[in-house]
Amino acid sequence: MTFSEVIIDWYRQNKRELPWRKTTDPYKIWLSEIMLQQTRVDQGLPYYLAFEKAFPTVFDLADATEEKVLKLWQGLGYYSRARNLHHTAGYIARERKGEFPSSYKELLKLKGVGDYTASAIASISFNEASPVVDGNVYRVLSRYFGIDTPINSGRGIKYFKELAQELIDKEDPATFNQGIMEFGAVQCKPRSPLCSECPLNAGCVALKDNLVDQLPVKIRNARIKHRYFNYLIVHNEHRTLLFQRREKDIWQHLYEFPLVETEKPMSEEEIISHPQFKELIGENRFEISLYNKENVVHKLSHQHIHATFWIVYLKNDIEGGIRKSRIKEYPVPVLIANFVREYEF
């Protein structure tokens, strides 16, 4: 059997039943592929079901507000995916009458659709023999063929794409693409792959040379940055302040409490004398207390957020405040959602 025959045969016997595998509707395939970018199937699945229910067609998604889309996306991370998803839905619905591009080349032009996603949609929805190369494929190919070219180098990206192009089943690219990804996720796992019961173990270079745990090779990424977020829970009996993040930074367009970012942890005296605090509170009388005695460390893949929540109670009206009872309607980062759930005003 050829490589692709083994993959397809394995897939038919071992595939998981997933909702997006029951259709070739490009809208559903697109939605699932965007959601699964850098995201495990188990984590993305409940979000996919919620989106499918809330937005059965691309027109429903296009008609929604960005805020509603972000709210449904809350907790899934990489929020630019949700913003691009909404933007592209508007383009498809209004300028293309709901019709998706039907080739890899045209799909690639959509915002939020890169090389991987364009190939995935082109193959699954339109039967185009365009190979997907995701983290799973890098792992399977680097091990089976014993390739130590870094997968995140320019050379590596080009090499693995070409190799996958040679291997893809031209008659059934959809099954091959999904098969090799599923194979990487279930059989050829990052840690403790199931080599002894692998249908490809006879020809696997990494297994023969005992290099399975050395491949794929990846160039190490940047160091983790530490940031100190002082959130000011400025509230009175009924209202609290909540602002939308507009800067080019993490959590763009999500909501949060007034934020004072500092270079190091702040004491109460330092916070109330901070220019941003003074500008926010002005001459109003307030009572301040520290909510979390212990520093909350919210870990992102590339930075650690050391968060402190300062409860600032006012007796007078709050200009621009929102009703506390409506706070759960806003899309917020998990860090904020956790606080809101615990504090309960």
Add this chain to the structure above:
DNA sequence: AAGCCGGGGAT
């Protein structure tokens, strides 16, 4: 080419 963008699960 390198940096940035989340959150969670597995080891």
Add this chain to the structure above:
DNA sequence: ATCCCAGGCTT
């Protein structure tokens, strides 16, 4: 604590 996940965009 580290790695990695059905990656893409910006600089």
